[in-house]
Amino acid sequence: xxxxxxxxxxxxxxxxxxxxxxxxxxxxxxxxxxxxxxxxxxxxxxxxxxxxxxxxxxxxxxxxxxxxxxxxxxxxxxxxxxxxxxxxxxxxxxxxxxxxxxxxxxxxxxxxxxxxxxxxxxxxxxxxxxxxxxxxxxxxxxxxxxxxxxxxxxxxxxxxxxx
Numbered sequence: 001x002x003x004x005x006x007x008x009x010x011x012x013x014x015x016x017x018x019x020x021x022x023x024x025x026x027x028x029x030x031x032x033x034x035x036x037x038x039x040x041x042x043x044x045x046x047x048x049x050x051x052x053x054x055x056x057x058x059x060x061x062x063x064x065x066x067x068x069x070x071x072x073x074x075x076x077x078x079x080x081x082x083x084x085x086x087x088x089x090x091x092x093x094x095x096x097x098x099x100x101x102x103x104x105x106x107x108x109x110x111x112x113x114x115x116x117x118x119x120x121x122x123x124x125x126x127x128x129x130x131x132x133x134x135x136x137x138x139x140x141x142x143x144x145x146x147x148x149x150x151x152x153x154x155x156x157x158x159x160x161x162x163x
Contacts, residue, residue, distance in 0.1 A: 019048065021162045022090050025154070026083055032159025041076070043083060049118030049128075051083035057107050067106035073132060074101055077143035080116030081128035085147045088122060093152040097125070099145040110135040124148060 023045035030036055030043040030053075041055035053076055063069040078099050086094045116130040125148050132141040154160045 018162070019087075019090075023087055025160045025162050026086055028161050029154070029157060029159040030079070030083065035075075039075075043079070045083065045087055048087050049084055051080050051087065051116040053080050053083075053114040053116075055112055055114070057109055057112055059109075062108070067108050068112075070101075070103065073103060073141045074099065074143075076112070076114040077101060077116075077130040077132060077141060078145060080114035080130040081143065081145045082116070082147060084116035084118045084130070085126040085128040085145075088118060088126065089149060091154060092149045093154055093157060094126065094147040095150045097146045097148050099143055101141065101143040103141050104132075105138070105140050107132075107134050107140050112140070119144075121146075 026045055027043050039055055039061075041053055044052045044054075046052050055076060057068045057072070059066075061068050061072045078096055081099070082094060082096060112135070113133045114130055115133065116128055119127045119129055121127050125146050127144065127146055129144045130142065131139055134140050155162075
């Protein structure tokens with residue numbers, strides 16, 4: 001990931017009272033998604049434009065050669081970037097419109113962290129990047145995605161609770 005980012009536009013989630021409520025609601029949304037019941041993973045929104053997912057790699061997600069299948073890399077990188085971007089959008093669910101993924105090295109077992117960071121955009125299209133780190137802090141994958149607002153209100157989604 002690059003070391004600099006475009007600062008958020010004024011009027012971002014950090015300027016809205018209750019931004020942390022939105023972030024907790026996004027964490028609840030992640031936990032409520034049926035796909036995430038298949039993985040030993042946890043989302044934490046760490047700041048505006050930043051998300052972190054921790055998950056465990058074991059043989060259940062291996063391909064035939066005994067390492068994590070690429071779908072796991074994609075899912076965790078996409079989710080981390082998506083949630084980082086969605087911290088800035090408080091009314092609508094975002095949709096991934098493209099995602100570019102780079103595999104750096106295989107991982108077989110252990111705790112992996114996906115760190116997502118919003119880079120630019122706010123109105124129509126948002127850009128975010130993410131990286132995967134193994135339990136020794138070594139990068140094993142990275143990606144960049146573009147996300148756009150959908151017509152789906154966050155408030156109508158199961159799991160999105162502002163409490």
